[in-house]
Amino acid sequence: MPTSAELHQRRSAAVARGVSSMIPSYVSSAGGGTMTDVDGREWIDFAAGIAVTSVGNSAPAVVSAVQEQVAKFTHTCFMIAPYEQYVAVCEELAVLTPGSFEKRSALFNSGAEAVENAVKIARHATGRQAVVVFDHAYHGRTNLTMALTSKVMPYKQGFGPFAGEIYRVPMSYPFRDGLSGTEAAALAIGLVEKQVGAANLAAVLIEPIQGEGGFVVPAPGFLAELAAWTRSTGAVFIADEIQTGFCRTGSWFACTDEGVEPDLITTAKGIAGGLPLAGVTGRAEIMDAVHPGGLGGTYGGNPVACAAALATIGMMRELDLAAAARRIESVARPRLEALAAKHPMIGEVRGRGAMLALELVKPGESGPFGPASDPVAAAAVAKAAHEAGLLLLTCGTWGNVIRLLPPLIISDDELDRGLTLLEQAFNQEETPS
Numbered sequence: 065m066p067t068s069a070e071l072h073q074r075r076s077a078a079v080a081r082g083v084s085s086m087i088p089s090y091v092s093s094a095g096g097g098t099m100t101d102v103d104g105r106e107w108i109d110f111a112a113g114i115a116v117t118s119v120g121n122s123a124p125a126v127v128s129a130v131q132e133q134v135a136k137f138t139h140t141c142f143m144i145a146p147y148e149q150y151v152a153v154c155e156e157l158a159v160l161t162p163g164s165f166e167k168r169s170a171l172f173n174s175g176a177e178a179v180e181n182a183v184k185i186a187r188h189a190t191g192r193q194a195v196v197v198f199d200h201a202y203h204g205r206t207n208l209t210m211a212l213t214s215k216v217m218p219y220k221q222g223f224g225p226f227a228g229e230i231y232r233v234p235m236s237y238p239f240r241d242g243l244s245g246t247e248a249a250a251l252a253i254g255l256v257e258k259q260v261g262a263a264n265l266a267a268v269l270i271e272p273i274q275g276e277g278g279f280v281v282p283a284p285g286f287l288a289e290l291a292a293w294t295r296s297t298g299a300v301f302i303a304d305e306i307q308t309g310f311c312r313t314g315s316w317f318a319c320t321d322e323g324v325e326p327d328l329i330t331t332a333k334g335i336a337g338g339l340p341l342a343g344v345t346g347r348a349e350i351m352d353a354v355h356p357g358g359l360g361g362t363y364g365g366n367p368v369a370c371a372a373a374l375a376t377i378g379m380m381r382e383l384d385l386a387a388a389a390r391r392i393e394s395v396a397r398p399r400l401e402a403l404a405a406k407h408p409m410i411g412e413v414r415g416r417g418a419m420l421a422l423e424l425v426k427p428g429e430s431g432p433f434g435p436a437s438d439p440v441a442a443a444a445v446a447k448a449a450h451e452a453g454l455l456l457l458t459c460g461t462w463g464n465v466i467r468l469l470p471p472l473i474i475s476d477d478e479l480d481r482g483l484t485l486l487e488q489a490f491n492q493e494e495t496p497s
């Protein structure tokens with residue numbers, strides 16, 4: 065087997081440099097809470113491929129469902145010749161997403177594609193154009209979703225012009241704005257009323273807990289007030305649960321924890337155990353406003369990906385992976401709090417379920433956005449973790465947030481080893497050199 069160094073050389077001559085990788089090692093296998101690289105090194109996985117392999121890599125039930133399906137037929141295109149697996153995934157989505165109203169779903173390949181389609185559907189259903197998004201939001205890298213995403217580097221730099229009729233308002237960010245959910249909602253709504261006009265509003269699009277933007281958990285009540293106001297204007301409230309969904313935060317969907325029933329909900333990532341699949345699910349009258357043929361794509365709802373999704377959902381139910389996410393929090397949070405008590409650079413421990421984060425700051429310093437962020441420390445901690453064999457991601461508008469996204473089936477021992485490596489990375493970072 066070629067070494068990582070050899071593969072890196074080949075990569076440099078063949079792969080576009082715009083596509084970068086976090087670690088220099090190449091994967092040979094992965095499963096449970098670990099990954100092994102081609103150099104024979106084992107890693108503890110606190111990334112799950114960015115919140116995708118919640119049931120673990122190559123989960124046996126997913127592998128057999130995929131093998132069975134791939135041997136029957138690999139692709140017909142649902143728009144040409146339909147098949148049961150697509151219908152069954154849409155039935156599951158109707159049952160699992162919040163809200164007991166009549167629902168419909170459409171399936172796609174990636175998160176960005178799902179978000180694009182949710183916006184298309186909302187515009188079609190309302191006959192309006194304006195879409196409101198939030199500071200720190202991440203919704204994808206396609207042209208429309210770049211416009212919806214907030215951060216310029218690396219996502220948008222040099223890639224304009226961007227799609228129009230997108231308006232950005234402040235996100236509830238308790239660590240930095242000090243506002244209650246009601247106050248933050250009033251601020252956002254007030255701006256939309258004056259700068260967009262409720263009558264022009266097609267949709268409000270929000271991640272119930274922001275992912276790439278820094279695992280920002282809005283103050284309680286923010287989402288519910290926003291959702292209620294959005295509906296009162298006749299616009300569509302869209303929850304982007306691509307990162308939070310499918311048991312990640314300790315419920316099937318994070319909106320449930322806030323008592324919010326979105327009109328439309330986008331899903332991807334955790335839905336199919338690592339195969340590419342995404343969906344838009346929502347109120348039947350909104351989804352079905354679109355004319356036949358108005359939605360689709362060659363591969364959307366590919367039968368192999370659908371078979372993987374059905375097996376993944378089955379595992380989530382059988383093993384109660386929502387409870388597993390809550391248990392991960394109950395083990396990890398006290399250790400993260402203890403770490404924060406020891407290291408003043410940890411300004412806040414936040415998140416829900418198996419979506420936890422540490423926001424790193426320069427103690428005692430503050431600026432226009434509140435506590436001064438410390439992206440250098442975050443990068444150093446992540447690097448130390450990588451060197452010790454822990455796959456750990458950063459995120460945040462300022463790049464100063466360390467995030468934990470372990471697979472939900474991670475064993476107690478693997479979780480413990482990962483947390484120990486994280487603690488050691490912090491100790492190493494704060495040892496004066």
Ligand code: PLZ
Nearest residue numbers: 114174175176202203204275304306307
């Ligand atoms: N909405 C909430 O988290 C994907 C992006 C990584 P795709 N997040 C990881 C990167 O740097 O590209 C994401 C998300 C939320 C939409 C998306 C987009 O999903 O499947 O990556 O298109």
